[in-house]
Amino acid sequence: MKTTSLIPTFNLPADYKAALARLNIPPADPKHAHTTELAKTVRAIINRVRTEGDNALLHYTKTLDKLTTQAYKLRVTASDFECLTANPLDSALITAIETAITNIKTFHSKQTIEPIHHTGKLGEKLTLRPSPINAVALYIPGGTAGSTPLISTLIMNAIPAQLAGVKRLVVMTPPMPTGNLAPVLLYTLKRLGIDEIYKIGGAQAIAAGAYGTESIAPVDFISGPGNEYVTEAKRQVFGTVGIESLSGNSEIVVLSDGSSPTEHIASDLLSQAEHAGNEMVCLITTSLSHGKAVIGSIEKWLPQLSRKEIISKSLARRSALVIVKELREAHPFINALAPEHLELSVENPHDHLKAIHHAGAIFLGRWSSEPIGDYIAGCNHILPTSTSARFASPLTVQHFYKWTNVIDYTEDAFTAYAPHAARLAAAETLSAHKNALDIRTSSPPSD
Structure with missing residues (x-):
């Protein structure tokens, strides 16, 4: 292994294990998971919500979300939307939201769910009957102090749930210190027709969804990514409710033959390193000079980015430049990583596609940039992380269904x-x- 100013270099096959160790977060021992400080903290939050209900939610929202108002209410009301009349959103942003909704709805509408029927030779009938989940809570991260909510995650969650026919759709998202939600989030909620919205975040929101409070009826299923407290809370309430996944930190692997501009590769790698400071970033190539050129481009772009400190932490913790003699030698390594996002930035990406068995989303060629999938392409951006692409799938309409066996003998x-x-x-x-x-x-x- 060699190091550059930002990203260490590994050579396969010699450094195979070292590269995996650099990029992967070792899984926690499940036998001791309940004793970790994170698990203890989350368990205490859940227990307090179960015991004190709305008062616990108010306590945690005031202390953790640092409210600066006494006029805070848990549930969004009609008055919250008045800001959209006084200060309408930029028309270009509205067009972007509409385009995303259209593309995502178009693709997810093709995910048809039909019952499966069988009639045996003696007249017995078997049916596998799908039914939409009755009540679902969608968790939407609030970004920085609730002011930069992930509206794309709202769209990605809500549309498949609505297409499935979920009767009661609830949104939970942390407020800004003013006790309000960001106008862009309110617009998107209104556009999607969601009217049961609670201004709560963190583990306390997950607890409220699972067990209910005086003001919030419990749900049957919780979907949506969040920070480590949200993820741990979902782990602890699973069984009381269903969950779509246990989301980890974002991940990107780029397999490059040097045919794409280095700045394109660098910008895509940077795009996935700006969330929390523990994202996985990996470039695999046959050319050390190409890899160094990409790193040079990263070093050039980094000081100009608004989240440069977070990106620097990600690069320091979980980044790698991996050198292979031939591109096909990267296939086993990629499958071992099972990354959330994989870009095949090569001249003939379809030549490699059939060899990749484990990845949440695969982007083919220089024009299939990962952020186009995050926002507008139409596929879902809620994807398996932390090597769970070995057995898990992107969020789909089917996640919001349950199935019942019907036996008629x-x-x-x-x-x-x-x-x-x-x-x-x-x-x-x-x-x-x-x-x-x-x-x-x-x-x-x-x-």
Whole structure:
């Protein structure tokens, strides 16, 4: 391993393990997860919300979100939207929001969910029936002190839930110190037709969604990313409610053959390093000189960016330049990382696509920049992180459905198959199961 001023260099295959160790956060031992300070803090917040309800929410919102007003109310009312009349949003921003909604709705509308039917040879009927989840809470991060909310995350959450037919859709998001929500968020909420909105964030919002308070009815499912307190709270309430995922820090891997401009590669890498200071950033290439040129471009751009301190922390903690002799040698390494975002910034990206099995989203070619997927392309940007792309998927309409088995058996089918079921029950020494089968075949049918 060698180091540059910003990003260490690794050579594969020799540095394979060292590079993985640099980029991955070791998973916490689940046997001891409940003893960590984070887990203890979150558990205390959840317990206080369960015990004190709205008063706990007010306490945490005032202390953690640093409210500067006494006129704060948990739920958004019609008066909150009056700011949109007094100070309308910029028309170009409105057009951008409308374009995002259109593209995301168009793609997600194709994710049709249909029941599955089967009729057996003796007339028995089996159905796998989908039903939308009844009540869902969407958690929307507030950004800096609630003033820079992730409206794209609201759109990405709300549209698939609405397309699924969720009856009750709740939004929870932290307020600004004034107790208000940012106008751009209010506009997007109104545009999406969501009217049950609570100005609460953090672990306390997750607790309120899962267990309810005097003012908030509990939900069945919680979706949306957040900070480590939100993620830990989702972990602790899972089972009481469903969750879409346990979101970690953002991740980007770029496989580059040098055919794209270095500034394009550098800007995409930087785009994923500005969230929390622990994002994973990796460039894989066959050319050390190309890698150094990209790092040079990063060094040039970094001082000009508004979140340069956060980006610098990410680069210091979880960045790497990985050198391979041939591009295909990167495939096993990429699959081991299972990154949230992967850019195949090469001349023939489809030649590599079939070899990549684990990634949340894959961007093909120089014009498929990762941020286009974050905002406007139409695919969902809520993606698996922390190597969970090995088994998890992007957020879809299907996340907001549950499935029910429906079994409709005829007498002929039961008579034919019950003896086999009875033998299996006997093999498991479950005599009550066996009796329920035998009693129907040993007694005459009732009228």
